Amino acid sequence: MTDDSSLIEFITSQRWYGSKTREVGSATVVDRAQLRDDLEVQLVEVRFETGTHETYQVLADGRGFDALRDDANARALLDLMRAGETLPGSEGAVEFASLGSVSEPQVARLIDGEQSNSSVVFDDALILKVFRRVEAGINPELELLRFLTEAGFPNIAELAGWYAYVGGQMEATLGIMQRFVPDAEDGWERALAAIAGGDEAFLDTLRRLGEVTGRMHSALGSDPADPSFCAEQTSTESLGLLTATVDEEIERVFLSLPDNVPDLDPIRGRGEEVRERLRLLTNVGGTGRVIRVHGDFHLGQTLWDGNDWVILDFEGEPARSLPERRRKRSPLRDVAGMLGSFGYAASAAEVLRDTPAPDDWEERARDEFLEGYRATVDRSLVPSGAAMDKLLKVFELEKAVYELRYELNNRPDWVRIPVLGLARMLEEEVPV
Amino acid sequence: MSEAGSWFERQPLWFKTAVFYEVHLRAFFDGNDDGSGDFRGLTDKLDYLQWLGVDCVWLLPFYPSPLRDGGYDIADFYDINPDYGTVDDFRHFVDQAHQRGIRVIADLVMNHTSADHPWFQASRHDPAGEYGDFYVWGDDDTRWDEARVIFVDTEPSNWTWDPERGQYYWHRFFSHQPDLNYDNPHVQRNMLDVLRFWLDLGLDGFRLDAVPYLYERDGTNGENLPETHEFLKRVRTEVDANYQDRVLLAEANQWPGDVVAYFGDGDECHMAFHFPVMPRMFMAMRREDALPMIEILEQTPAIPENAQWGLFLRNHDELTLEMVTDEERDYMYAEYAKDPRMKLNLGIRRRLAPLLDNGRDEIQLMHAILFSLPGSPVLYYGDEVGMGDNIFLGDRDGVRTPMQWTGDRNGGFSRADFQQLYLPPLMDPVYGFQAVNVEAQLRQPNSLLRWLHRLIALRKDHPVFGLGTYEALRPENPRIFAHVRTYEDDTVLCVHNVARSAQAVELDLSRWEGFIPEEMFGRTRFPRIGELPYLLTLAPRGFFWFQLRKETGE
Numbered sequence: 001m002t003d004d005s006s007l008i009e010f011i012t013s014q015r016w017y018g019s020k021t022r023e024v025g026s027a028t029v030v031d032r033a034q035l036r037d038d039l040e041v042q043l044v045e046v047r048f049e050t051g052t053h054e055t056y057q058v059l060a061d062g063r064g065f066d067a068l069r070d071d072a073n074a075r076a077l078l079d080l081m082r083a084g085e086t087l088p089g090s091e092g093a094v095e096f097a098s099l100g101s102v103s104e105p106q107v108a109r110l111i112d113g114e115q116s117n118s119s120v121v122f123d124d125a126l127i128l129k130v131f132r133r134v135e136a137g138i139n140p141e142l143e144l145l146r147f148l149t150e151a152g153f154p155n156i157a158e159l160a161g162w163y164a165y166v167g168g169q170m171e172a173t174l175g176i177m178q179r180f181v182p183d184a185e186d187g188w189e190r191a192l193a194a195i196a197g198g199d200e201a202f203l204d205t206l207r208r209l210g211e212v213t214g215r216m217h218s219a220l221g222s223d224p225a226d227p228s229f230c231a232e233q234t235s236t237e238s239l240g241l242l243t244a245t246v247d248e249e250i251e252r253v254f255l256s257l258p259d260n261v262p263d264l265d266p267i268r269g270r271g272e273e274v275r276e277r278l279r280l281l282t283n284v285g286g287t288g289r290v291i292r293v294h295g296d297f298h299l300g301q302t303l304w305d306g307n308d309w310v311i312l313d314f315e316g317e318p319a320r321s322l323p324e325r326r327r328k329r330s331p332l333r334d335v336a337g338m339l340g341s342f343g344y345a346a347s348a349a350e351v352l353r354d355t356p357a358p359d360d361w362e363e364r365a366r367d368e369f370l371e372g373y374r375a376t377v378d379r380s381l382v383p384s385g386a387a388m389d390k391l392l393k394v395f396e397l398e399k400a401v402y403e404l405r406y407e408l409n410n411r412p413d414w415v416r417i418p419v420l421g422l423a424r425m426l427e428e429e430v431p432v
Numbered sequence: 433m434s435e436a437g438s439w440f441e442r443q444p445l446w447f448k449t450a451v452f453y454e455v456h457l458r459a460f461f462d463g464n465d466d467g468s469g470d471f472r473g474l475t476d477k478l479d480y481l482q483w484l485g486v487d488c489v490w491l492l493p494f495y496p497s498p499l500r501d502g503g504y505d506i507a508d509f510y511d512i513n514p515d516y517g518t519v520d521d522f523r524h525f526v527d528q529a530h531q532r533g534i535r536v537i538a539d540l541v542m543n544h545t546s547a548d549h550p551w552f553q554a555s556r557h558d559p560a561g562e563y564g565d566f567y568v569w570g571d572d573d574t575r576w577d578e579a580r581v582i583f584v585d586t587e588p589s590n591w592t593w594d595p596e597r598g599q600y601y602w603h604r605f606f607s608h609q610p611d612l613n614y615d616n617p618h619v620q621r622n623m624l625d626v627l628r629f630w631l632d633l634g635l636d637g638f639r640l641d642a643v644p645y646l647y648e649r650d651g652t653n654g655e656n657l658p659e660t661h662e663f664l665k666r667v668r669t670e671v672d673a674n675y676q677d678r679v680l681l682a683e684a685n686q687w688p689g690d691v692v693a694y695f696g697d698g699d700e701c702h703m704a705f706h707f708p709v710m711p712r713m714f715m716a717m718r719r720e721d722a723l724p725m726i727e728i729l730e731q732t733p734a735i736p737e738n739a740q741w742g743l744f745l746r747n748h749d750e751l752t753l754e755m756v757t758d759e760e761r762d763y764m765y766a767e768y769a770k771d772p773r774m775k776l777n778l779g780i781r782r783r784l785a786p787l788l789d790n791g792r793d794e795i796q797l798m799h800a801i802l803f804s805l806p807g808s809p810v811l812y813y814g815d816e817v818g819m820g821d822n823i824f825l826g827d828r829d830g831v832r833t834p835m836q837w838t839g840d841r842n843g844g845f846s847r848a849d850f851q852q853l854y855l856p857p858l859m860d861p862v863y864g865f866q867a868v869n870v871e872a873q874l875r876q877p878n879s880l881l882r883w884l885h886r887l888i889a890l891r892k893d894h895p896v897f898g899l900g901t902y903e904a905l906r907p908e909n910p911r912i913f914a915h916v917r918t919y920e921d922d923t924v925l926c927v928h929n930v931a932r933s934a935q936a937v938e939l940d941l942s943r944w945e946g947f948i949p950e951e952m953f954g955r956t957r958f959p960r961i962g963e964l965p966y967l968l969t970l971a972p973r974g975f976f977w978f979q980l981r982k983e984t985g986e
Contacts, residue, residue: 025921049921051895055441136441137531171438235476236838240874243485248886249879255955275877282875284790323482323533 004028011056012066014262016116017319018130023049030055031169033089036076037404038062043134044171055134057174060120067132068242071108074120077128078105078290080175081161092168093217098161098177099149100221102126115410116195116318126160127180130154131315134165139173144314147229152235153219155311156214157181157303165217177297181310187299188345191365195349203368205309209302210372212309213262213338217331221291232328232379238290246398253405261408265414266423273426278397280430285390286383290328293391296339297334319406331381332388335373336395339366340403340421347417390429397425439530440677446535447637447679448740449898450487451888452511452810456748457494457516458503458854460835467853468796469834469845471512471521473713475528484816484881485888488535490639490681493605494522494747498548498608498686504641505546505609506541509626526634537637537679542623543642544609550925553611566659567607567610568648570601579604579654585777603643606655614646614663624670631671637679640664640701643694644684656690664700666882669747679703681742685754688732691761698736706732706741706807709754711764713801714787717794718767722913723949725801726904740898741807745798746815749828750779751787773823790862793973796883800975801913803891804926806902813883817873817924818880820863825855833858836865843869890943890952894979896922905939912937912970916980923980925949929970938965949978 007027011017023313025047032042047053063068068074069144078360080087080096082104087094106124118130131139145159161177176331194202254271257264295316303310310362316325342365401431403418440446455474463472481489493503494516503513510521529536545552573591579586583605584979588652594608596693612619627638647659671678682694682701694704695830700719712724735741753761768787769780771902780787788794795818802809803902834857837844843857843865850856859866873879891897891983899918907914909929917924923944929935949958958978968976
């Protein structure tokens with residue numbers, strides 16, 4: 001039996017632990033499977049004081065709960081995938097699988113500081129992502145990567161394997177492995193560097209990113225025979241549902257704004273204004289069609305490999321439930337996420353690098369991206385003209401509100417970025 | 433990994449914290465433009481149900497049926513009524529629901545079949561054959577005369593003469609619904625096969641219709657007999673042995689003291705409806721007196737840990753007044769059924785909103801009380817937007833009109849011609865689809881629908897409402913219905929004012945001295961609880977839910 005308090009302490013102090021604002025009542029190992037002599041995968045149920053719970057994946061060895069730090073343990077996971085092993089737990093089992101030929105790993109390197117997962121890079125050839133928060137059902141990342149890999153979509157890091165828990169407690173994806181893109185820099189870092197260095201060429205690559213995004217969306221809605229990857233007409237109430245969802249999100253965030261954060265001042269007490277803005281944006285308009293989307297699309301989810309963009313991380317927003325993340329949505333929701341992150345980059349350049357972005361940087365970034373996107377996306381997926389602009393704005397608003405909540409919970413120092421974004425949105429004109 | 437059932441964490445008690453939503457398939461959404469709702473239509477509306485926060489959809493009977501009792505007259509247990517689609521459509525619906533985290537249970541009538549069922553036809557024609565003993569036949573129509581007639585408006589007796597067989601057959605409901613003979617082991621085996629068939633297709637459980645009447649015995653009223661409980665226990669054993677996280681929900685319109693028997697020792701039905709609490713909620717509203725609710729909850733025995741009450745305000749049937757005294761029934765008729773057309777059998781065939789004169793405060797208060805009581809709430813389709821009824825339609829059709837999705841043609845329910853619709857949608861100026869519909873209410877932040885959505889979300893954040901203890905507070909002011917629910921470290925105080933006027937109340941909260949009540953919707957902190965009685969003032973038909981928080985805080 002594990003000591004409850006040390007387990008709680010370990011989990012709640014991890015970066016990937018998602019409920020930092022909630023009070024934990026207990027932590028229990030609900031199933032465990034021995035992977036090697038001294039390596040165990042554990043499903044840990046963390047219960048909150050109100051009696052709800054979340055489940056986390058912990059890899060434990062003789063030294064504690066941080067077994068992934070030992071590269072021998074990380075290599076063991078990869079070996080199990082290569083061997084396609086199934087290992088019994090107390091109730092369920094852990095199944096490992098690989099796609100194509102995967103060579104034996106030599107060097108494993110843990111990447112620190114990720115938001116909701118832990119990743120290990122093998123020989124600069126493969127990267128294993130260990131999901132920490134475990135939910136019943138197939139993880140969207142496995143689902144989308146598998147589909148895009150099989151469809152031959154070039155701008156991803158192809159799926160190479162995965163492991164999952166089955167039976168007993170639930171069926172859930174525990175980790176996925178994909179091609180590692182070496183010597184690549186993520187879009188976020190490139191954007192900050194480009195702003196700081198006055199690099200104009202970067203904006204051209206954003207047009208390319210728009211093209212890649214358009215192609216990705218066309219692919220995700222391209223299989224009429226597969227219920228998961230066919231584009232669907234929206235029902236009559238879909239715009240209403242979207243409005244209600246975003247409106248309630250706004251209401252909820254504004255209800256719980258902490259009093260003691262001065263960075264919130266520009267938007268404090270302006271919740272009703274934000275909601276009014278939403279109503280103006282959704283009073284009329286179309287929604288186009290819905291498809292499976294990336295779900296958490298921003299510059300940080302892209303890599304520039306020297307020639308082209310690679311899209312990463314199809315998990316969806318970590319704070320949302322799995323059924324929510326698997327929902328088909330308008331592809332414009334991804335577009336809005338990316339546009340929002342241009343604004344984020346412009347603000348962050350000033351905050352982090354002390355270099356204010358040129359006044360027109362964000363607008364030019366948006367224009368380039370959208371031009372590329374419009375050139376390649378299947379136009380039947382998105383509404384046309386002003387309806388597209390309005391729907392985009394709705395999603396941008398949703399994103400900013402989501403970011404605000406996320407930063408409040410996870411990175412208080414960053415709160416002012418979504419705050420500035422929201423305040424600016426309130427000053428803009430409504431597209432007609 | 434995409435087979436049904438793989439989208440949920442194992443949670444044998446999921447039903448205790450679930451919000452149920454009762455759907456009349458025919459009335460919900462027409463997916464093939466033929467004027468009648470169907471599985472394809474319902475599948476199209478799953479995003480809406482997911483948004484609303486529904487955990488489990490309860491489907492009214494969808495089996496082939498001559499539809500002389502809304503489908504409760506089943507003519508084939510193994511198929512889907514062609515109006516609703518195919519078994520494949522059903523399977524697809526269940527899978528899509530599961531992928532959205534929504535479970536599905538369905539009505540199953542164990543007590544009887546339609547007279548059209550091949551078993552009954554065989555039983556009539558060939559008394560010596562395989563099905564000869566599948567129903568309850570007798571030469572004498574006076575036997576078991578202690579058993580009451582339930583549908584008093586249409587049925588003179590529980591026996592009906594069949595000229596073909598030359599015998600009377602027994603039926604506790606309509607004469608076109610002969611009762612199955614559970615003394616026949618073949619009947620028992622056949623019904624267990626039926627359960628397994630649907631569970632194997634991914635169904636998460638059953639609402640067992642009319643469950644108290646399975647057996648008949650001399651000298652009894654034929655309700656709640658030990659043999660009935662024994663058979664239900666056999667069903668439960670069968671389900672537990674072969675399936676995970678399924679639920680049996682008993683419809684036993686009986687007094688709580690009798691209904692608890694349907695839970696057994698946690699080895700019979702998982703859930704049962706609490707019928708008597710519902711009319712008393714309506715009574716409390718009219719009398720502006722919380723006592724009827726407090727009393728009935730006091731008379732409700734404890735139930736096993738692994739069991740749960742199903743609570744509802746309205747459903748597809750008449751608002752049943754079987755579980756009230758004659759005097760109370762007269763009162764209810766006088767207050768809620770002023771037009772004789774509103775009465776049906778021992779009940780009132782109206783929807784929630786018209787019963788409450790479309791009063792928004794009243795509708796919200798009733799939902800708040802429902803959601804705060806120990807049990808799982810069961811919503812009835814359309815009540816979330818405040819749909820009305822049509823008392824000029826026959827039987828219970830008046831509360832089964834098409835779901836009102838939009839202000840467009842046919843209320844957005846169907847693209848068929850108006851004449852083709854199974855029933856006309858409501859078009860009156862107050863409750864008609866142009867005034868009351870989902871689309872409009874989604875866009876209005878203060879609509880009933882949006883409010884209810886928040887209420888559901890709040891309830892789901894606090895398992896205490898489904899799992900917690902219940903303790904009534906008895907303040908001096910009789911117009912206040914107040915209680916405390918506790919589960920693990922979560923303590924919730926619910927205070928409701930059933931009066932039409934503002935009220936003040938002093939509550940003895942001394943046990944929670946030092947706690948801070950935090951209002952749960954707006955997260956407003958109220959003054960700390962001290963030694964003295966805690967004073968609250970409530971708006972007319974207003975309510976407060978507080979989380980009692982330990983920390984001293986700011």
